Amino acid sequence: MRLVFAALLTLCSLTSAIAQTQAPAAAPTFGGPTIRYGGDATSGAPYTFKDPADPNIVVGFESDIMTQIGKELGRAVEFVQNDWSNLIPGLNAGLYDAVINGLEITPEHQAAADFTIPYYVTYGQIVIRKGDPEVAGLEQLRGKSVGTLKSSQMERVLRNFGGIDVRSYEEEIDAYSDLKLKRIDATVMDFPIAVYYAQPDDALQFTGTPVGRIEYGIAVKKGGNPKLLAELNSGISQMIQDGEMRKILDKWAIWTPMMAQVTGDTRPMQVQPTAYTNFVEETQPRGWKAQIERYIRFLPQLFWAAVMTMEISILAMILAVALGATLALCRVYGGTVLDRFAQVYIEVVRGTPLLIQVLFIYYGLPKIGIQLDPFVAGVLALGLNYAAYEAENYRAGLLAIPRHQMETAIALNMTERQALRNVIIPQAARIVLPPTTNDFISLIKDSSLVSVISLVELTKTYEQISTTYYDYFGTGLLVAAVYLLLGLPFVRLARWAEKHVSRGTVRTTGRK
Amino acid sequence: MQPILRVENVHKSFDTTQILKGVSFQIEEGDLVSIIGPSGCGKSTLLRCLNGLETIDSGAIEACGVRMERKVGAPEIPGEVSHRLRRNVGMVFQQYQLFPHKTLIQNVMMAPMVVKGVKEAEALANAERLLRKVGLYEQRDRFPINLSGGQQQRGAIARALAMAPRIMLYDEPTSALDPGLVDEVLDVMKELDNEGMTQICVTHEMRFARDASDYIIFMEKGDIVEISDEDEMFTNPKDPRTRQFLRRFV
Numbered sequence: 001m002r003l004v005f006a007a008l009l010t011l012c013s014l015t016s017a018i019a020q021t022q023a024p025a026a027a028p029t030f031g032g033p034t035i036r037y038g039g040d041a042t043s044g045a046p047y048t049f050k051d052p053a054d055p056n057i058v059v060g061f062e063s064d065i066m067t068q069i070g071k072e073l074g075r076a077v078e079f080v081q082n083d084w085s086n087l088i089p090g091l092n093a094g095l096y097d098a099v100i101n102g103l104e105i106t107p108e109h110q111a112a113a114d115f116t117i118p119y120y121v122t123y124g125q126i127v128i129r130k131g132d133p134e135v136a137g138l139e140q141l142r143g144k145s146v147g148t149l150k151s152s153q154m155e156r157v158l159r160n161f162g163g164i165d166v167r168s169y170e171e172e173i174d175a176y177s178d179l180k181l182k183r184i185d186a187t188v189m190d191f192p193i194a195v196y197y198a199q200p201d202d203a204l205q206f207t208g209t210p211v212g213r214i215e216y217g218i219a220v221k222k223g224g225n226p227k228l229l230a231e232l233n234s235g236i237s238q239m240i241q242d243g244e245m246r247k248i249l250d251k252w253a254i255w256t257p258m259m260a261q262v263t264g265d266t267r268p269m270q271v272q273p274t275a276y277t278n279f280v281e282e283t284q285p286r287g288w289k290a291q292i293e294r295y296i297r298f299l300p301q302l303f304w305a306a307v308m309t310m311e312i313s314i315l316a317m318i319l320a321v322a323l324g325a326t327l328a329l330c331r332v333y334g335g336t337v338l339d340r341f342a343q344v345y346i347e348v349v350r351g352t353p354l355l356i357q358v359l360f361i362y363y364g365l366p367k368i369g370i371q372l373d374p375f376v377a378g379v380l381a382l383g384l385n386y387a388a389y390e391a392e393n394y395r396a397g398l399l400a401i402p403r404h405q406m407e408t409a410i411a412l413n414m415t416e417r418q419a420l421r422n423v424i425i426p427q428a429a430r431i432v433l434p435p436t437t438n439d440f441i442s443l444i445k446d447s448s449l450v451s452v453i454s455l456v457e458l459t460k461t462y463e464q465i466s467t468t469y470y471d472y473f474g475t476g477l478l479v480a481a482v483y484l485l486l487g488l489p490f491v492r493l494a495r496w497a498e499k500h501v502s503r504g505t506v507r508t509t510g511r512k
Numbered sequence: 513m514q515p516i517l518r519v520e521n522v523h524k525s526f527d528t529t530q531i532l533k534g535v536s537f538q539i540e541e542g543d544l545v546s547i548i549g550p551s552g553c554g555k556s557t558l559l560r561c562l563n564g565l566e567t568i569d570s571g572a573i574e575a576c577g578v579r580m581e582r583k584v585g586a587p588e589i590p591g592e593v594s595h596r597l598r599r600n601v602g603m604v605f606q607q608y609q610l611f612p613h614k615t616l617i618q619n620v621m622m623a624p625m626v627v628k629g630v631k632e633a634e635a636l637a638n639a640e641r642l643l644r645k646v647g648l649y650e651q652r653d654r655f656p657i658n659l660s661g662g663q664q665q666r667g668a669i670a671r672a673l674a675m676a677p678r679i680m681l682y683d684e685p686t687s688a689l690d691p692g693l694v695d696e697v698l699d700v701m702k703e704l705d706n707e708g709m710t711q712i713c714v715t716h717e718m719r720f721a722r723d724a725s726d727y728i729i730f731m732e733k734g735d736i737v738e739i740s741d742e743d744e745m746f747t748n749p750k751d752p753r754t755r756q757f758l759r760r761f762v
Contacts, residue, residue, distance in 0.1 A: 411672075413599060413675060
């Protein structure tokens with residue numbers, strides 16, 4: 001799955017490098033339109049994350065930096081959620097103007113997007129279990145298993161170092177969790193991550209010297225927006241000069257010696273690390289009463305996520321049923337050409353992963369000039385995918401109707417179309433209702449895949465909340481309950497419909 | 513009198529097997545004709561050709577003035593012609609083939625409403641009349657699964673009659689029925705005969721063929737061997753093949 005992400009990221013970056021020549025983005029003017037910036041608020045403290053005090057808002061030192069840049073430039077800024085692995089493809093798809101989310105300025109990243117000057121310079125922090133022997137540097141990690149963040153610069157550093165058993169994680173808290181469970185021996189991740197997820201934890205400790213040097217930059221579409229790039233650069237420079245950057249980084253408790261070196265600012269801490277202490281305070285384990293209050297606070301967020309899940313699922317299912325029925329009719333009654341076409345469609349769609357289809361439709365199609373809204377792309381991908389499965393269900397349903405039913409209808413002088421509509425399809429419908437209900441429940445769950453194209457539905461919300469509070473258990477039960485509640489009415493509806501349409505299949509009176 | 517149905521030199525093959533080898537006959541309005549013959553003689557295929565369920569290879573069929581003709585090697589007869597032919601020709605099959613998802617009366621009402629665009633009230637009135645005729649008015653709201661085989665077959669006759677055909681075709685209408693239920697179906701056919709309906713029945717029911725038919729067509733190996741008055745066929749068949757076939761029944 002991760003390989004797929006990586007491959008698609010590369011593919012889509014290439015794609016849009018070509019696409020941009022056809023449709024250059026309108027360069028925003030100074031004091032011009034809102035700067036939309038992309039990021040992934042799933043866990044990700046202190047970068048961009050759901051405020052533990054109020055999960056309905058997004059906070060973080062990066063969001064503070066963007067707000068400040070907006071002030072410096074006289075521009076409004078707006079956050080857009082997208083999956084971390086797809087931040088650059090989303091940039092190229094025009095979902096937002098810029099990406100600020102711990103993207104390191106590396107040659108690989110620079111090949112895919114244009115970067116500003118660094119807004120933050122930091123290093124890798126080694127973390128071990130409290131009480132384990134101290135580690136001075138990477139040398140002593142040889143032969144050990146070390147956790148890090150997937151597709152980060154640190155991951156590459158560790159792999160290139162050699163001799164280290166590198167374990168890559170999607171979410172940072174999972175790495176620390178595994179460290180505590182002794183599944184791995186150490187972690188090396190960007191210093192701010194360690195400050196927020198390891199430092200407050202009594203079971204873990206910092207150790208060793210800084211590993212490498214990491215520079216974060218704001219990405220804009222490659223070659224597509226030189227004016228915005230210049231504006232962002234001047235915004236960052238101004239913030240460094242007027243001390244705003246220092247204030248923000250102090251507030252989040254992540255000032256580094258490298259920053260002092262870059263900015264020449266060697267003063268002691270300028271403001272209290274209030275953001276850090278708030279975070280630690282809010283994410284501490286609590287009594288059951290406070291815990292329940294916290295869960296209640298999640299409810300509005302879960303509600304809207306559930307609405308998104310249902311909107312996508314219902315629309316996708318309507319598409320799947322309509323297209324599936326058409327394909328099934330083509331296969332059974334369509335003649336050689338339509339049958340072959342439907343067969344190819346079904347085989348291709350069933351034979352390829354849904355995730356790839358979602359990514360392809362959203363990030364791949366712009367290459368041939370088809371740029372879709374994420375919601376439309378999500379519905380389309382799920383609908384087109386499920387249509388293949390529905391088609392096979394419906395084909396089985398049609399074939400289950402005895403051939404002489406069609407013949408009788410023809411003998412009554414119906415046309416084939418009239419016979420299908422009045423005789424064959426109504427009978428097939430009651431056969432396929434149970435498998436179709438099954439597929440719909442399945443689709444509700446598969447709809448979580450659309451989080452890779454920036455849509456925030458239930459599963460994404462679960463990830464965001466649970467990684468913020470480090471509470472997979474309670475939040476997990478809560479979200480599972482929501483999924484169950486979403487599916488139940490449809491199961492009931494289907495049962496009622498089944499009963500309704502199956503009249504005539506069960507003998508109700510004796511022979512006369 | 514002008515014949516209501518004329519069959520001229522009809523040929524039909526499935527792949528390389530010749531099923532009908534130049535069948536010709538004609539039927540006057542109001543006749544009840546039985547077609548008998550050993551299994552595989554082509555009698556069912558002949559019946560299916562008569563309302564266009566099977567396309568013919570060559571020959572002509574003319575029913576109630578609608579002519580369907582195909583010369584040797586000519587392209588297939590368009591479906592539209594079969595459709596026109598079928599307007600006057602109803603058919604009842606061996607397996608009672610009522611639509612299981614509809615009640616009896618809905619079965620009878622469906623085709624007139626779908627095919628002819630008849631209004632629901634009119635279709636309903638007509639269906640009630642027909643169900644009375646076949647003795648199923650009481651069962652009008654039952655689903656087919658709740659009807660006996662004989663009732664289903666009578667329902668199928670009512671359903672075919674709802675399209676107001678002038679010729680009715682029956683393909684072994686009683687062979688799937690329990691022996692005790694055969695008569696109720698044959699009685700309906702006899703009643704229709706009394707009303708002047710033209711009927712052609714492929715049957716193994718020799719007693720019915722003998723009692724009710726105006727005359728009998730005996731087929732063997734894709735051809736008509738003998739057409740004769742029902743009494744004459746049974747008492748004094750002209751052809752030795754007919755005699756041999758009937759020996760098993762009398």
